Amino acid sequence: MDSHELPTPALTVDLDVLERNLDRMAAYCREHGLALRPHTKTHKTPEVARMQMDRGASGLTVAKVGEAEVMVAAGLDKILVAYPVWGSEKLERLARLAHDREVLVSIDSEATAQALSHAAHALDATFGILVEFDAGLHRCGLSPGPECVALAQKISKLQGLKFRGLMTFPGNIWGTKEERKQEIKKVIVRFESVMEAFGKAGMEVEIVSGGSTPSALMSHQIPGLTEIRPGTYVYNDLNTYYQGACALEDCAAKIVTTVVSTAVPGRAMIDAGSKTFSSESLHAGPATGFGHVVEDPDTPLIALNEEHGYLDIARSSRAFRVGDVLTVIPNHVCTCVNMYDEIFLLRGGRVQGAWRVAARGKVR
Amino acid sequence: MDSHELPTPALTVDLDVLERNLDRMAAYCREHGLALRPHTKTHKTPEVARMQMDRGASGLTVAKVGEAEVMVAAGLDKILVAYPVWGSEKLERLARLAHDREVLVSIDSEATAQALSHAAHALDATFGILVEFDAGLHRCGLSPGPECVALAQKISKLQGLKFRGLMTFPGNIWGTKEERKQEIKKVIVRFESVMEAFGKAGMEVEIVSGGSTPSALMSHQIPGLTEIRPGTYVYNDLNTYYQGACALEDCAAKIVTTVVSTAVPGRAMIDAGSKTFSSESLHAGPATGFGHVVEDPDTPLIALNEEHGYLDIARSSRAFRVGDVLTVIPNHVCTCVNMYDEIFLLRGGRVQGAWRVAARGKVR
Numbered sequence A, B: 001m002d003s004h005e006l007p008t009p010a011l012t013v014d015l016d017v018l019e020r021n022l023d024r025m026a027a028y029c030r031e032h033g034l035a036l037r038p039h040t041k042t043h044k045t046p047e048v049a050r051m052q053m054d055r056g057a058s059g060l061t062v063a064k065v066g067e068a069e070v071m072v073a074a075g076l077d078k079i080l081v082a083y084p085v086w087g088s089e090k091l092e093r094l095a096r097l098a099h100d101r102e103v104l105v106s107i108d109s110e111a112t113a114q115a116l117s118h119a120a121h122a123l124d125a126t127f128g129i130l131v132e133f134d135a136g137l138h139r140c141g142l143s144p145g146p147e148c149v150a151l152a153q154k155i156s157k158l159q160g161l162k163f164r165g166l167m168t169f170p171g172n173i174w175g176t177k178e179e180r181k182q183e184i185k186k187v188i189v190r191f192e193s194v195m196e197a198f199g200k201a202g203m204e205v206e207i208v209s210g211g212s213t214p215s216a217l218m219s220h221q222i223p224g225l226t227e228i229r230p231g232t233y234v235y236n237d238l239n240t241y242y243q244g245a246c247a248l249e250d251c252a253a254k255i256v257t258t259v260v261s262t263a264v265p266g267r268a269m270i271d272a273g274s275k276t277f278s279s280e281s282l283h284a285g286p287a288t289g290f291g292h293v294v295e296d297p298d299t300p301l302i303a304l305n306e307e308h309g310y311l312d313i314a315r316s317s318r319a320f321r322v323g324d325v326l327t328v329i330p331n332h333v334c335t336c337v338n339m340y341d342e343i344f345l346l347r348g349g350r351v352q353g354a355w356r357v358a359a360r361g362k363v364r
Helices: A015-031 A046-054 A065-073 A088-100 A110-122 A146-156 A177-201 A216-221 A238-242 A333-337 B015-031 B046-054 B065-073 B088-100 B110-122 B146-156 B177-201 B216-221 B238-242 B333-337
Strands: A010-014 A060-062 A079-081 A103-107 A127-132 A161-167 A207-210 A253-261 A267-270 A301-304 A309-312 A325-329 A342-347 A350-356 B010-014 B060-062 B079-081 B103-107 B127-132 B161-167 B207-210 B253-261 B267-270 B301-304 B309-312 B325-329 B342-347 B350-356
Touching: A010 A015, A015 A046, A015 A216, A015 A342, A046 A060, A046 A065, A060 A065, A065 A079, A065 A088, A088 A103, A088 A110, A088 A127, A103 A110, A110 A127, A110 A146, A110 A161, A127 A146, A146 A161, A146 A177, A177 A207, A177 A216, A253 A333, B010 B015, B015 B046, B015 B216, B015 B342, B046 B060, B046 B065, B060 B065, B065 B079, B065 B088, B088 B103, B088 B110, B088 B127, B103 B110, B110 B127, B110 B146, B110 B161, B127 B146, B146 B161, B146 B177, B177 B207, B177 B216, B253 B333
Parallel strands: A010 A342, A060 A079, A079 A103, A103 A127, A127 A161, A161 A207, B010 B342, B060 B079, B079 B103, B103 B127, B127 B161, B161 B207
Antiparallel strands: A010 A253, A253 A267, A253 A325, A267 A309, A301 A309, A342 A350, B010 B253, B253 B267, B253 B325, B267 B309, B301 B309, B342 B350
């Protein structure tokens, strides 16, 4: 079946592009001696995680215990929960996973350390702990200095916990190449200052985990970094493209959609809206619009309702008819994929099968 | 269990508020002789649809064939698909439903009429058809006049179709009470003009379907209207509240969330982000922020990442600690509910059970 014959809206992935994206990141990490612990939040799909592990990933990153459970159930071990998990029910589930395999957790407070220790001890498990520092995003993470050392020292004294290293999410490295070049300078200063504090304290830091898709290929510039955790690079999206961090041809995930109405002059309405793309604005480049129409890039997708996408065809040379099938690259592929229970697999535009987005909706 | 003891993030509904919202809309419709065919897109939950039917709803509205299938599987018949469905696979599924029960579909093109006719005929089914006109939103729908009559006449000649009336979505009635009062005047003119065209043609119009939550209680002002299809009113949300179309106490659905990090000065991070609220901006009132924190309304939720919500606590008098449980009213409840596989039921703050959001993710 051709992808244009799929019932719509449908989420699709071009396997050739996916494999190329995976190969490229794996090669970059090998070249620079960095471990790759990709974040599974983008694909939420064990089959893609397996492809990442097969290409030499050192483990997998998740944000939620439920995501970890899905990956473990698929036989994928070595999990980093890059999230300061809180709540006894979730911590008990996580300790159950940690009982039989390596589970790392990133934290930035003594309260979370105590709770993790309690949960680990109750099930005779061990959590490896990364202390999260703030590289400039100002989201989570301690100030990069003695505060991190103090938390690491407390962790070392708690039963069921083993201090393994440091973690940060450099989401502030964002924007044009020039903007990202400027921001990484500040990030490097913050890395230096946290490493210096651990050096002074004579504490070994085995893992220093960073990375994001827009910053990934700049990671070798960061002193002390041992691994990166990009997520979006598997599929890429318009945010990545407009930052110059991928080509349009590197966008592997697209929505196949159908024009369902041309009754209003100047409009073609497609059967994909905020419940199929997510309602994410574009946070890079023109910072306007809700997707890139592959067949007619000059026709803007100007607005979304839940199940309707508004194409402004007033200045389009193409005639839009009810039944026309279009393919659209989403603004933010991670929130888009999270709308779908399945993703259709394409090679050369032909449908090869489908994967279940098994960790979709694992909010806890 | 108290709602604050739920593993977070958790979607909850206060059943007392839900029932009051359902009763109020049912009473309004009874009082004004309007049928109520509520849109299930908000709750996507057969249990809520059943409560609507039990309160006298004339049927249910859906946007997707998959949603219709979920409602039918739960024993709920009388479905309006308020969407110009396109595609042979979906139309065949819809015809299968229509074979045994009343299924109405709204359309605005002859192409869709032909495709529906073909699908109905192949399975010896009948679709009731509503012709969609544009009441001013400029999304779908023919111009309100002779074009609608022409399409209705074509429908009347097609096998497997029965022209039943007119449909519009008055989503342009939006904003403050004053803005909505001004907009409904224009909507009324458009209703008059389409009714006049059918009158001139001597064609009977059995059903005239309109309504949305912000316009619902103004519906009796619209001449010729026979029914309304509000959706959001079951749960309400910040968009509804800031339009003055409900009180804050009428917001039945809330996210229970936990503070997971206070490491960055001026910030408290919660474990709910764009994958639990959806990334919808606020489209009414202050038009800023991503939710209303019930326990501390003056503390703004200023940004969302996928699994993180950013509380700006710089000017807050409250001390935020890791582990604090908060409840948040979302901007747009329809896209929010669509993130979850289950919704927890509360009475007096105590958890009574949970419903499956069975039609979640039914994108086709």
